[in-house]
Amino acid sequence: MSRTSTSTKALARSYRAERTLTFVLGLLGLLAGVAALVVSLGWLGGFRAQRPILDPIAVDWLGTRPVLAKTVAIVVGVLLLVFGLWWFVRSLRPEGRPDIELDRSVGSELTVTSGAIASAVQADAESVQGVHRARVRAVGDPADPALRISIWLREGSDLRAVWEELDTTVLTRARESLGIEALPTAVRLELDAAERRRVR
Structure with missing residues (x-):
């Protein structure tokens, strides 16, 4: 493919x-x-x-x-x-959620579920400075997994710094942990609305 x-x-x-x-x-x-x-x-x-x-x-x-x-x-x-x-x-068939087999040796099989992948990447993404919350979904199939990430930024966040940390830290760590060279990712960035203040 x-x-x-x-x-x-x-x-x-x-x-x-x-x-x-x-x-x-x-x-x-x-x-x-x-x-x-x-x-x-x-x-x-x-x-x-x-x-x-x-x-x-x-x-x-x-x-x-x-x-x-x-x-x-x-x-x-x-x-x-x-x-x-x-x-x-x-x-109407549901979208594929890939479970990745890291070790297929008999007696020591190790499989990472799509939910675990999404939770780990989401926790890493939410630890980035300037990120308010994140939602991650692993899609595709085990041979060609991909990520779909939605990021909500705090007001005043440095977009370039957030993007660089996502690319160099979060996604790199995900690829290294899964042992794959390419992990196609779609990132959607949104800015949280500022808190409304009542004028007195």
Whole structure:
């Protein structure tokens, strides 16, 4: 897997398949609409423009073979139903939370859960000066884990100093602890609102 595709996991859950299907269906609908418009305007001949949408020859042919027509309609309907249910379940599938195996030796297996990874990185991030609170989520799969970090800064925090400490301390420590060279990370920074003071 390329570094670019791996890094996108840290930004947000991938909806590439959903977008591809939507694009293909939209493209097919657009082509069908253009074809109907071309025919109805008579660009392919006046005779074709005056004919009904359902070709009488095709309707007569299907009328003489009702069993075949019904069988094909039922099979297509069942396939579309199965595909729709599969797509529905796939879209609602929860995002992967990787558990990383640090040692696979028999009798001394060591696995770090995604919750432990997130808690450790969150504790490190909240210890950075200027950080009010943090929320960390480990995403992806065990082979290509990634982090999604949300940081809330205190008012007056030095953004550059916070960013440098996150990069050189928190994320470096996470990579070294997990024994991996690359840990794609998306960091979202927010500034806490100042406390409101009542004017007397």
